[in-house]
Amino acid sequence: MSDLMAQITSWPWAWAWATLFAIVLLRAGATYGIGRAVAAGLLRRGEPGPRVRRAMDRVERWGPPVVTASFMTVGAQTVVNAAAGLSRMTFPRYLLGLLPGAAIWATIWSTIGAGVFLAATRAGNDRDEAVVLAVVTVVLVVAVGVVAYRTRRDRVVT
Structure with a gap:
């Protein structure tokens, strides 16, 4: 891919x-x-x-x-x-x-999507960019997970 x-x-x-x-x-x-x-x-x-x-x-x-x-x-x-x-x-x-x-x-x-893909593939050339990209990715994944968990929990409670 x-x-x-x-x-x-x-x-x-x-x-x-x-x-x-x-x-x-x-x-x-x-x-x-x-x-x-x-x-x-x-x-x-x-x-x-x-x-x-x-x-x-x-x-x-x-x-x-x-x-x-x-x-x-x-x-x-x-x-x-x-x-x-x-x-x-x-x-x-x-x-x-x-x-x-x-x-x-x-x-x-x-x-x-193409911009994110290019940033991710080019980040390997510069360690600082790779670290920033990894941190942003982790923060986004955690944020989506928290929102999904809270939404599911709220649906079960109501």
Whole structure:
């Protein structure tokens, strides 16, 4: 992946964006297709786990906006796309969420994401930059963890 990102960051922005857009369309579409295949009984299935069940409930309730929003998160895209397939969301309705979500994802990764990637790979050349990058990363991970823990705890209490 790092070789691909290094190569993509040297391309003109439009080409990088279009490549990332195509990649996410294929990846998310394949995940949705696997979910549909499982729902149709073409693939062996077990009972969905709690995370997938929650995603299915959200997809069934809110539809395409949940698919779009999943592309602005880390770690939810695969679960939500599979849940869209498992809940048998129609493909045209799924596309209403997939296309803007893929565009948002490609924009994030071809701008901010590429910048962070380049900073991380170049930080190895300068020890001070590497330390600052590591500290910022740890602080962000801890902050996200604290917010997630408090949100979960508050949901359980109420």
